[in-house]
Amino acid sequence: MSRVILYTGKGGVGKTSVAAATAAMISKKRKTLVMSTDPAHSLSDSLKFDIGSEPTKIEKNLYAQEININQAINQHWEDLKEYLTALFQYQGIDPISADEIAILPGFEEATYLLYINDYIKEDSFDTIIVDSAPTGESLRLLSFPEVMTWYMDKIFPIGRTAAKIARPLVRPFTGGMPLPSDRVFKSAETLYKDLLNIQEIMQNSEITSIRLVTNADHMSFNETKRAYTYLLLYGYPVDAVIVNKIYRENTGDFFKAWRESQNEILNDINAAFGDIKIMRGYLMEREPLGVNELLKFGMELYDGEDPYNIFKHEKPYEFEKSGDNTILKVKLPFAEKGETNLFKKAGELIIEVKNWRRIVYLPQTISEKEPMGAEFKNGYLYITLS
Template sequence: MRIILYTGKGGVGKTSVAAATALKAASEGKKVLVMSTDPAHSLSDAFDEEVGPEPRQMAQGLWAQEMDQSSMIEEYWAEIQNYLTAVFEWQGTTDVAADELARLPGMDELFGLLAVRRHHREGGYDALILDAAPTGETLKLLSLPDQMSWYVEKILPVQRRVASIARPLARRTKALPPLPEDSVFAAGQRFYDALAEVEEVLIDRENASVRLVVNAEKMVVAEARRAYTYLNLYDYGVDAVVVNRLLPETVRDPYFEEWRRAQEHHMRTIRDSFEPIPILTARLFEREMYGLEALSELAGEIFDGADPLEVMFRGETHSIVKRDGGYEVVLSLPFVEKESLELSKRGAELLVSVGSYRRNILLPDSMARLAAAGASFEDGKLYVRLKDAS
């Protein structure tokens, strides 16, 4: 199954782009499901037709779904929720409030990702297009399996043994909170295993891709660059950047000239930051883009005859490895000469120029204090060393 996850800063038009991609693929003979994992569902608005918690056919070969967490709670969270509710009630929380508190923040998006696992296992579609939450929430979710792994592997077994010893005492006294039964620990393990399986599906770069949707605006581009850095760190493949709502060339009113110059400036930043990843563009239309006809027009603008399900880029534009007490940023730059290299670093930004090739790389925040300590070429790759200046 081909999986494409669209994310971007809120308001950039990622729902319309996701729906347009699915419609384009379906028009070319594929069986496609577009699914929203964002709690603020917008697919119904994009199609101008009601979309429910179960897949609903919107056009020939195209289904849409807006996730409802209630169907997923019973499968993945019921045992844990019952225990958490008991703990909150032991603390004096009312029944209704305890039940609500047991549904942790972010559960909607999380269960949306678990629905990816279900559809992947069932294999009922050729492609799954995900309209994900804005970048910040999506990055937290995609990094969750890595963050949970140490706890599940190291701490959970110890807690399970301690609970089994202390549980008889807790049952005899009300001074201790209820301790989880073995079934709760088992449910936690199943929950983690399901998340880890989703991660395996989404980091398969031959079949799964992330696409960043941006507008040519300063804050939007900055967030997209940051998102790309962290997606790389967690091994998720970005195969395209979609720049949405560009002013058309036909608009030449002086009122828009300053806006046009700003967009041109931000487009240069986008190219410097993301190439050789393909950069797809769509103009700002003269109307709102909802309904099948408008979405089809948007898809034609973005893909311009290309296959929307193609893996448009494989690999990374750069990678970061830890080495010799510091880090190396590795860029693939075949056929360059060392003499043409220019290198500078400002805070968390690394700027690399080789002849006409220019890259503006946003590093993780933890590397902002490091200084560039040299560079070298080896087998067509540029290695930029970063070390603590002190």
């Protein structure tokens, strides 16, 4: 199965250069695709190559793709979009506007993931490198399968059957309002299965690695800590932090204060992320553009390591037995008690950290247990279910 490596970080930290350099290195041994899911694509600039909306061959074993989101939505959501457009037009919205608003929130995020899912199913590439959007958009991208599948899980056990029964009965009273066809339901069900599959792949640390790119400044460092916490909350495997754009010691007296500030933050990063791989990328004499310059940058960045490797195997959460109780252990290293909420609904345990919510589906054997207590200890949230 294909290996997936996703790079994310605050805007401007250099994740596109890191992703492109990684792809260039891995392509020396394996067929590799680097794809951009950032609406403001810069992969073409980094590789100095005109990249299309389909995989474009750069050189032997190296391909790149800048996804055209409108084209992609039409490809993956054609039936659903066609139905929604007709529904909005029936409600009096002009055809152009109806076509625009038929792209519901989450369509874009899901479409990017569906591309990855397709390439893995087709075994198109040995490695898929994802140059993702800045942190907030990446978190929405990765949280979308869970949100979408939760809604569809609630709707579809009865939705399609009810529609089949109701459609002939209600059609005389709809006044021409379009009703979803079996084809629309089939399209939604296929989407549901694909999203479940890609979520499983993206959470599998044997296949997927998420790497956080940051700079040695306070704003980037703080955002990286938050991103790490939220990614772990959703069960995604983070195996490395890359600190980019570090000033070298030979940059002269003018940059002395900057170097001192960066060194302080580098010490903080080492302390905060000491249990995962930390790599350093230094400012080069010129921006690394084109495959050859990216390879130089990548060789220094990985310093003898193979970027294809998995640098950390970790389960973001796991269940443990404690007498008659069950303990859910969730790694949340930078979360705080005051910003964390916990509650249970039916067989679902909901964990909230600030604005992000994770639904943990409890195994059938403990679905009736209730949370009786929770505590933070050594970077983990321990939840006692009894």
